[in-house]
Every structure is written in structure tokens, then in C-alpha cells.
Amino acid sequence: MKQKLKFAILGFGSRGRMFARLIEQDSEAELVAIADVAESARKAAQEQFGLAKSQCFTSGDAFLDQGKCCDAIFICVQDAEHYALTMRALDLGYDICLEKPAAANAEQCKEIRDKALRLGRKVMLTHVLRYSPFYQCIRQKIMDGSLGEVVHIDQTENIAYWHFALSYVRGPWRNMEDSTPTIIAKCCHDLDLLLWLTGRHCVSVSSYGGLYYFNPEHAPAGSSTYCAECQKETKEKCLFNAYKVYPEFMKTMVVGGTAAYEGEDINSLLDHHVEPISRCVFHSLNDAVDHQSVNLEFDNGSTAHLTMCAFTQRCYRYVKVFGTKGEIEGDLDTNLLTFTQFGKEPQVIDATKDGGFNQDGIALNDGHGGGDYYLYRDFVDYLTSDKPSLTRTTIKESIESHLVGFAAEESRLQGGKPIVLDPLKE
Numbered sequence: 001m002k003q004k005l006k007f008a009i010l011g012f013g014s015r016g017r018m019f020a021r022l023i024e025q026d027s028e029a030e031l032v033a034i035a036d037v038a039e040s041a042r043k044a045a046q047e048q049f050g051l052a053k054s055q056c057f058t059s060g061d062a063f064l065d066q067g068k069c070c071d072a073i074f075i076c077v078q079d080a081e082h083y084a085l086t087m088r089a090l091d092l093g094y095d096i097c098l099e100k101p102a103a104a105n106a107e108q109c110k111e112i113r114d115k116a117l118r119l120g121r122k123v124m125l126t127h128v129l130r131y132s133p134f135y136q137c138i139r140q141k142i143m144d145g146s147l148g149e150v151v152h153i154d155q156t157e158n159i160a161y162w163h164f165a166l167s168y169v170r171g172p173w174r175n176m177e178d179s180t181p182t183i184i185a186k187c188c189h190d191l192d193l194l195l196w197l198t199g200r201h202c203v204s205v206s207s208y209g210g211l212y213y214f215n216p217e218h219a220p221a222g223s224s225t226y227c228a229e230c231q232k233e234t235k236e237k238c239l240f241n242a243y244k245v246y247p248e249f250m251k252t253m254v255v256g257g258t259a260a261y262e263g264e265d266i267n268s269l270l271d272h273h274v275e276p277i278s279r280c281v282f283h284s285l286n287d288a289v290d291h292q293s294v295n296l297e298f299d300n301g302s303t304a305h306l307t308m309c310a311f312t313q314r315c316y317r318y319v320k321v322f323g324t325k326g327e328i329e330g331d332l333d334t335n336l337l338t339f340t341q342f343g344k345e346p347q348v349i350d351a352t353k354d355g356g357f358n359q360d361g362i363a364l365n366d367g368h369g370g371g372d373y374y375l376y377r378d379f380v381d382y383l384t385s386d387k388p389s390l391t392r393t394t395i396k397e398s399i400e401s402h403l404v405g406f407a408a409e410e411s412r413l414q415g416g417k418p419i420v421l422d423p424l425k426e
């Protein structure tokens with residue numbers, strides 16, 4: 001009988017559990033261990049996924065102390081902890097599905113890439129949007145020549161004011177020093193997509209942006225350092241009142257960082273000023289930028305522009321690809337694309353219905369908008385066969401797009417100075 005693939009997950013928050021559900025549904029794979037510093041997460045692994053207490057480790061390091069004891073691991077801890085766990089796991093012989101971003105700075109990213117390549121380990125970053133029917137459809141139009149040559153791409157990451165406040169003002173990515181620059185934390189997918197869609201190397205990048213709104217200058221009259229102390233009328237009107245937003249988001253845990261408060265009495269945490277969720281968003285410990293604009297130049301003279309902005313109602317991505325023979329644009333939230341070949345009538349394409357299969361055999365009509373399922377399947381294929389994939393991101397490619405993001409941050413900090421990249425030498 002074929003041996004099941006044995007997996008472990010380090011970091012059993014929202015992403016870790018999503019992978020656990022996919023492993024559970026896969027008859028040829030088995031979750032043999034998890035590691036999480038939070039007792040509530042270890043309890044969830046036992047109660048919801050049937051793991052024994054002995055299979056639930058109190059930290060990623062405690063799991064790695066056992067040596068190599070399964071086929072591959074998923075690293076789903078927060079950004080700042082990716083590097084140390086990944087470097088240790090590579091030494092132990094693990095292949096890894098590594099949550100984005102690979103690491104907190106450019107040097108660490110390069111070290112992970114170089115070690116993985118030197119030791120011949122398979123490391124796949126979770127660039128899940130590559131697998132979404134929406135971006136698969138766009139890539140197919142580029143690859144089959146329908147658009148002619150791609151001259152420019154405009155990509156917008158509409159973060160949504162509520163998501164920004166939860167994750168980037170009061171959440172795990174609020175402080176860039178302790179996590180990663182916002183352009184990496186929020187947009188490394190977008191940068192990866194820009195390189196993957198064009199198939200080009202980025203040779204120069206420039207960027208502007210900053211923290212415009214979530215600061216004391218914008219605090220409303222009657223606000224206080226903590227929501228608990230805010231005046232009643234101000235609290236009632238406030239879009240970011242923690243007493244209103246946290247109970248709502250805790251129901252779904254879809255926003256990163258909420259796992260830390262699982263099973264807790266949120267009102268009591270807020271009454272006791274527990275950091276960082278109890279803070280007023282205008283008096284927080286945050287420096288994550290709330291808007292940033294990035295310009296990229298590719299090695300064939302084509303260009304791309306990426307906008308990241310907190311000030312939107314909905315959380316979604318918008319993209320427009322400008323080709324010499326046509327254009328395609330759309331909104332990932334709706335999965336609708338408008339495709340126009342110059343001189344012909346525009347066509348509206350529903351990416352979840354149109355197109356059948358792409359070159360990798362990925363079903364575009366599956367309706368699995370997020371792409372996590374395909375990403376998981378691709379990781380399994382990577383581990384078990386030499387089947388090539390046009391969608392999979394290699395560690396080399398992922399780090400290349402990460403380095404564009406770190407260069408964008410360097411440019412932003414230098415007032416928009418263009419940073420020249422040499423991707424073939426980096």
C-alpha cells in the first residue's frame with residue numbers, strides 16, 4: 001500500500017488550520033504533529049483534528065528538537081519567526097511549504113534561498129493568488145498572445161479600512177521593525193504576481209508612501225489611549241471601536257492575529273487595556289504605512305505600478321494589463337474580467353466559469369476563488385513527482401519578488417529614489 005505523506009504544521013493559527021483541513025481531506029496525507037505556543041491552538045488541534053496531546057508541541061523549536069520525523073512541514077507562524085525555524089528545518093532535512101513572507105528582511109530571504117538551493121530542499125512559498133481562477137485566466141490571455149506584448153500592468157491592493165486597523169494598526173503587522181515592511185507583509189503576493197504575469201525580471205524600483213491617518217493628529221475629540229476610556233459619544237460613532245469590531249471578527253478568525261485571543265472574554269481584555277487590541281487606532285503602537293505607491297521597470301522596458309491603500313470599503317485586488325494588441329482588467333472580488341482585443345467588442349469573462357483548464361491542468365471553473373486547495377495540491381506534487389508546474393513558485397522566484405519589495409521600501413525611505421536591481425546576480 002502507498003505510504004501516506006506525513007506532515008507537521010508549525011503555527012496553528014488561521015493559516016495553519018486551513019492547511020490542516022486540506023490535509024484532513026486528502027486520503028494520501030496525514031497530519032502527524034502541530035506546534036503552537038498558544039494552549040488554545042494545541043487544544044483546537046486535539047479537539048478538531050483528533051491529534052493526541054503528545055503530537056502537539058509547545059513551540060516550533062520544541063517540534064524541531066525531535067529531529068526529522070515527517071516528510072515535510074508547513075511553517076505558519078508569524079513573519080518574524082519564519083527565518084529561524086526555516087533555517088533549522090532546512091538543516092534537519094525538511095522540505096517546506098513556507099508562509100509568505102519568507103523572512104523579515106532581504107538578507108534573511110537570501111540566506112533561506114541559498115541554503116535551500118545548496119542543500120537541495122524543496123521550499124515553496126504560499127503565493128496562493130497564482131492559483132486563483134482570476135489570475136490563471138489573466139496569465140492564460142498573456143501566454144496565448146491574445147494581448148500582444150505586455151507593456152504595463154496596474155495592480156491595486158485595496159486593503160479596506162477595517163482590515164488595516166485590525167492587522168496593521170492593532171494586529172501582528174502594526175510595527176514594521178517587529179514584522180516586515182507593509183509593502184512586503186501586504187503586497188508580496190502582488191509583487192510576485194507582477195513578475196509571474198510578465199515573466200520578466202524587475203531592474204529598477206521606486207516608491208512613495210507613509211502613515212497618513214492612523215496617528216494622534218487624526219484622533220477625534222473625546223478619544224483616549226484605550227477604547228475603554230473613550231467618551232461614550234465618541235465611542236458610539238467610532239468605526240474602530242474595539243468593543244464592536246473584535247467580537248465580530250473573532251467569530252470567523254479570518255483576520256490574522258485574532259487566533260491569539262481565541263476562547264478569551266474579549267470585553268474583559270479590552271476593559272483591562274490588553275495590548276495591542278485595546279488601543280485607540282489613533283493612539284496605537286503602529287508605524288505600518290497606510291498607503292504606498294510602487295513603480296517597477298522590467299528588463300525589456302515594460303513597466304508596472306502597484307498601489308497599496310487602506311482607505312477602501314471592500315478588501316480586494318484590482319488589476320489592468322495593457323498589451324500591444326489588447327487589454328484585460330478586473331476585480332478579484334467579483335472574479336469578473338473585461339477582455340478587449342483592439343478593434344473588437346469587449347468580452348466579460350467570469351473567471352470561475354470560463355476557460356476549463358490551464359496548462360497545469362488546474363480547473364479554472366472550480367470556483368475555488370482563494371486557490372489554497374490548488375496550492376496545497378501543487379506542494380504535494382512538488383514533493384512526490386517531477387511534474388513541472390507553470391504556477392508553482394520556486395524559492396528563487398519568490399525571493400526575487402521579495403527583494404523587489406525590500407528595494408521598494410528602501411526607495412520609500414529615501415524619498416522615492418530609484419533602486420537599481422540586478423536579479424541575475426543578487
Ligand SMILES: NC(=O)c1ccc[n+]([C@@H]2O[C@H](COP(=O)([O-])OP(=O)(O)OC[C@H]3O[C@@H](n4cnc5c(N)ncnc54)[C@H](O)[C@@H]3O)[C@@H](O)[C@H]2O)c1
Nearest residue numbers: 011013014015036037038059060077079099126256257259
Ligand atoms: N498566503 C497568504 O495568503 C497568507 C494570508 C494570511 C497570512 N499569511 C501569513 O501566514 C502566517 C500566519 O498567519 P496567520 O494569519 O495564520 O496568523 P495567526 O496569528 O492566526 O497564527 C500564527 C500562530 O503561530 C503561533 N506561534 C507564534 N510563535 C510560535 C512559535 N515560536 N512556534 C509555534 N507557534 C507559534 C501563534 O500562537 C498563532 O497561533 C503569517 O506569516 C502571515 O503573514 C499568509
